[in-house]
Amino acid sequence: MAGKARRATLQEGRETRPTGFPNITSPGSLDRLIHERLRLGIVSALASGGPLAFSDLKKLLSTTDGNLSVHARKLEEAGYVACTKSFEGRTPRTEYKLTPSGRRAFEKYLDHMEALVHAMRKGS
């Protein structure tokens, strides 16, 4: 069951256009790339904590190597995060950073969530 859900979110990610949703209350306009829980976690952590190493991000979001690298790659492909790989002595070090376009997408997503909450408050 978990596998099925995972596949579903991955497919959602693939179809997504990374930027722009004119109508805030239409579900189709939601930035699905950020909407997925772990990816939302990655973007939130980078927005607040600055650049973070793979291992720190893993600890912070209490997830696995595989899960984190899959979702981080999706964000990287969309241009939301930048990834730098370097060596520290012999151990490789991967560091993630939010790009300006990633920050804009995150802010847009926040606005979107706030608008949803606001619309509900006004409606009730």
Place this chain on the structure above:
Amino acid sequence: MTKAPPALHERALDNLRFIRETMERAGSFTAVPGRGGMAMGVTALAAAAIAALQPTESRWLVVWLCEAALALALGAFASDRKARRAGHALFEGPGRRFLFGLVPPLLAGALLTAALARSGAVAVLPGLWLLLYGAAVVTGGAFAVRIVPVMGSAFMFLGAVALLGPAAWGNVLLAVGFGGLHVAFGYVIARRYGG
């Protein structure tokens, strides 16, 4: 404009909560100031050199107490600046977790210092300072990047050496700890975790 169904609204609230919690955790993760630590290390090295030249124990003590006050001010200033840069106030933002973990062992150290200095047991002070400062950094850094509690443990180890080893090592161990460890770990934190 269509009304959002309750489920959507609930999920939006839940998402906002999740974002907030994650940002807070990530912030406290890197709130420890690296460059501030390096500055504290440099002043400690200078203090160790000056303290070693003092003819009496009480003058030696005064030098280190001045250094403690200076380091405290530097640390507070650097933490505040780092918090501000991340868009938080020092005591409202994520850095408060670090500070509140840091304060109780430091307070215990200050009181023990007063009591021991009064009874003339100055020789145990270097070990006590290193041990309790280390404990403070370990507890304060429990939620921070791993390097912070590791630095605290290194301080505690030096404290143990100072308490169990010959009293003559005290001043050198203070230089190694408050000077060396601060500069080395501060450099790594500044490079990797935003200043």
